Amino acid sequence: MVTEEQIREYLSEYRDPFLKQDLVDAKVLKNIEIKGDVAIISLKLGFPLGQYQELLKKELTEFLNSKAPSLKVELNISWRVDAHVHPAKVKAMPNIKNIIAVASGKGGVGKSTTSVNLALALRALGANVGILDADIYGPSMPIMLGMQGKNPETIDKKSILPITSHGLQSMSIGYLVKPEQAMVWRGPMASGALQQLINDTQWKDLDYLIIDLPPGTGDIQLTMAQKIPVTAAVVVTTPQDIALADARKAVTMFNKVSVPVLGVVENMAMHTCSNCGHEEHIFGQGGGDILAKEIGVELLGSLPLSLNIREQTDAGEPTVAKEPESEITQRYLDIAQRMAAKLSLEAKDFKASFPSISIENT
Template sequence: MNTQSITTLLNSIIIPASNRTLGNEKAVSNVTIDNDGIHLDLTFPYPVAHLIEELQQRIDQAITAEFGDTPLFVQVQLAIGKHKVQPGVQTIAGVKNIIAVASGKGGVGKSTTSANLAVALSRMGARVGVLDADIYGPSQPTMLGVAGQEPRQHAGQMIPVMAAGEIQVMSVGFLVDTDQAVIWRGPMVSQALQQLLFQSQWDDVDYLIIDLPPGTGDIQLTLAQKIPVTGAVIVTTPQDVALIDARKAVNMFQKVNIPIFGVLENMSVHICSQCGHTESIFGQDGGKELAATLGVPLLGQLPLTLTVREAMDNGTACILAQQQPEIANLYEQAAWKLVQALADQGKDYSQRFPKIVVE
C-alpha cells in the first residue's frame, strides 16, 4: 500500500448521484499514510455536503476491500471558482457566479423556484445570495422570511439582509413600501437593478440567484448587457401556453450568448392534500421535452402542493426541508444538477491578466 495505489483506487470511485468520478473531477488533492491510518484531502468545484456521508461509505468500502480494515480520515473542502460570463461586462465584487432564473411568463412558480434553489444550495454547503430583480412585484423577502427588514449601510454600500443567518438577500422590497405601486419607466428600473447588484456588499457569494420578472424587457436586457451572468435556469409548467413563453426566454438568452444550465418543470402534477391523489392538471412532460430539445438537463419535475404554497406565503422557505423533506429533496436534486452543469462551464481567467494602459 502506497499513496499512488490509494490515489488510483480513489480516482475510480463514482461520486453519488452523478456519473462523475473522483478522478474526473481531480478531487483527490492529497493522500498521506500515517501511523494512525490514511488521511485524504478531497477538493470539489461545487457543494457536496449532501453527499458526504454516502461518499465516505463508498471510500471506506473501496479502501477496506483493497487494503483491509484501515482507519480512514477524510477532509473535504470546496474550491468553487468563477466561470465564464459575457465579454465586456463589469464583474461584481464578492460574487463568483450569477444564475438567472427566468420563465418568460408569470405565474409558473419562478420566485418559488429561486427561493428553494437558494435554500438547497445553502444546505449543500455553498455561500448563496438572492437578488430579487422583480422590481414591480418583489416577493423574495416574504418567501425567505425577511420581509420588513432593511439593509444596513456601510461605506456607501448596502449590506444584504441575511435569511436564516446564511442566505444574503437584496430586493427593492426592502427599500419601498410594499403596499405602494412602483411606477417607474424602463431606465429607472434598469438603474435600480444595477444599484442593487453593484452597490451591495456581497460577502464571498459562490452562487447569486437572480429572480427575474416575467418577459424579455428592460430588466432582461440590462441583465444581458450590463451584468456578468454565468448562466440561466428556465422555469416552466407543462402547459403549452407556458412553454411558448419559456421558449422566448430561451431565445433571448441564446441571442446574448448566456448558456442555459437546465429546465425545471414546475407544477408537474397536483397532489391532493386530503387523499394524496396526483393529477396532471397542466399537461405532461412539457418541460422535459423542452430540455430535450435544448440538449440541457431536466433539473426536476416539481409538484403543485398546498404545503409549498403555504411555506412561501408564511416566509418559511428556509425550513421547508423540515416540513416537507420529500419536496426539499427534489429541489436539492435540481440544485445538484445545476451546479454540475455550471462546473462544466469554462473558468474565468480574466483576473489573472494585467490591465494594459497606454499613456
C-alpha cells in the same frame, strides 16, 4: 500491491451522480499517496456537499474495496466553490464568485418560489448565498423571506447593506418603497434600478448570488445579460405546452448572449390529493424532460404542486427553512446540488482568485 495508477483507473470508473462524470475527468482527484497497504486519496469538489460528503466517502470506500479487497482506503474529501468565467464583458463583482439567473418565459410558473428555495437549499448545503429580486414592477422577495416593511441600512450613504433572513443575504426594490407603491417606470428606468440594486449592495463573500428575474425577455433580462457578470442560468417551467413554448424563448435569449443554461426545473409537475393520496398531472406530464432534451441540457428535477409550499412562502417561511427534513426540501436540495455541480464543471475564472496589484514609480 495496488499501484497509484491502478487506483486512478478505479476512480475513472466511478461516476458521480451529481457531476455525471467520473472523478478523474471531473478533475476532483487531487492526490494519491500509498503508504504500505493504505491508500490516502484526496478529493476536492467544486460544489457544496452537505450530507453528501459522508455518503460519498462511504460509497466510494465500498467501491474501491470491491475493486481491491485487501486495500485500506483513507479518503480526504473537501469542497470549495470557485469563481467561474462569465460571458459578459464587464468587470467581475467584488465579493461574489458566481451569479446564477433564474428565469422563466412566462409568469405564474412558480419561479420566485423556486428561486428562494434553491437559494436556501444552497445555504443549507454550506455555501454563502445571496438573492436579488430583479422584478422591479412586482417584487415578491420581502414577503417570501418574511421581511416586508424592513428597510436596508447604509454606512456611507452611497451603498446599502443586504437584508439577512434565514441565513440569506437579500436585496429587492420592495425594501426601498412602500408595499402599496407601484413602480410606474419605463424600461430604461427599471433597468437602471436593477444595476443600482446589485452594484450598490455590499454583498459579503458570496459563493452564489441567485437573481430572480421577472418573466419574459425584455429590458430587465437584456440589462442583466449585458451589464451584469452572470455566470449561468436556470430555467423554470411547468409541464404545460404554453409554459414550455415561452421557456424555449428564455433559453434562446441566454444562448444569444452566451450565458450557459445549467438545466431546467419542472415546477408543479403533479398534485397529490390531501384526502385520498391520488396523484394527478394537472398541467401535463413530462414536459420539462422533453424541453431539457430538446435544448440539450439536464432536467435538474421536478417539484410538486403543493399547498404547503404556497402557504409557507406566503407566510415568509419558505419550505426549505420551515421543514428542513421534508421530502419537498430534499427535492430542492437535490436540484440545488445538481445545479451547483453542473456549474463547477464550467471554466474557472482564475483572475478572481488574485488581488489587484498596482505598481507605481517612486
